[in-house]
Amino acid sequence: MKRVFDIVASLGGLLVFALPxxxxxxxxxxxxxxxGLFAQARVGRHQRIxxxxxxxxxxxxxxxxATHDTPSSAVTxxxxxxxxxxxxxxxxLWNVLKGEMSLVGPRPSLPMQAEVIHERAARGVYALRPGITGLAQVHDIDMADPRRLAEADARYLAERSFLGDLVLILQTVTGRGVGDHVAR
Incomplete structure (x- = not known):
């Protein structure tokens, strides 16, 4: 059901947001x-790049x-x-449509973020597709704290549900969480 929702929602989102x-x-x-577009290698499901x-x-x-290692002056x-x-x-949304990501799941890390990868692998988090948003993001846990991040991702893995995903999407759309923070 989650994958069907991802396909329908990402296709609809791409149709609505293509012009913007x-x-x-x-x-x-x-x-x-x-x-205008930025393409970057990330670690996905089963640690595939x-x-x-x-x-x-x-x-x-x-x-x-990593964003938290990048100075805020780099942001336009x-x-x-x-x-x-x-x-x-x-x-x-294109990554979601292709099946590389989901709307909700752990945010994909960079291949160089060894500590994040290690902490997530130890908790089985790579069984999931990475997401555009997730439990850690709406609780302002970013990749600067790999252990806490992996714990939140593992909690999502254990407790995930369709209704829970809808709640996380709604929380994201209404402004909860700010994502990874740039260095000050």
């Missing part, structure tokens, strides 16, 4: 050097690092707004 994504990507390109898509919120020359002015409203995540 295109306009935002154009605006990003106009406001700063580099592409996949390419995750987002609207670019940081300068194009920003080092490939438009990127600040996109991140605040979580609009930078919209292209991940």
């Amino acid at each position: 994504i295109a306009i935002l990507a154009w605006r990003i390109r106009r406001d700063s050097d580099g592409p 996949f390419v995750c898509y987002k609207l670019r919120t940081m300068r194009a020359d920003t080092a490939n690092a 002015p438009l990127g600040t707004t996109l991140r605040k409203w979580k609009l930078d995540e919209l292209p991940q």
Whole structure:
């Protein structure tokens, strides 16, 4: 049922948000050097690497690092707004449609985040598809705290339900959680 919901919701979301994504990507390109879309390798289900898509919120020359290890000065002015409203995540609907992600699940880490990967693997979290949002995100637990993050992800794994996913989606849409914090 979860996969069917993911397919229907991501397809519907892509149809509704295709034009806004295109306009935002154009605006990003106009406001700063580099592409409007950002593609980055991430760790997915069963620790398989996949390419995750987002609207670019940081300068194009920003080092490939975890968000919490990236200075806030790397975020563009438009990127600040996109991140605040979580609009930078919209292209991940494509990842959901392809089956690489789910709407709800643990946020996918970077392959270089060894401690996050270790903590999640120890708790069986990689049995799940990563998500656009998840339990840890709505509780403001980011990847800077790998153990706490993996514990929240494992709690989601143990307690997940369709109704619970709908609640997490609603909490995300209404502004609960802020995602990974950039370094100050």
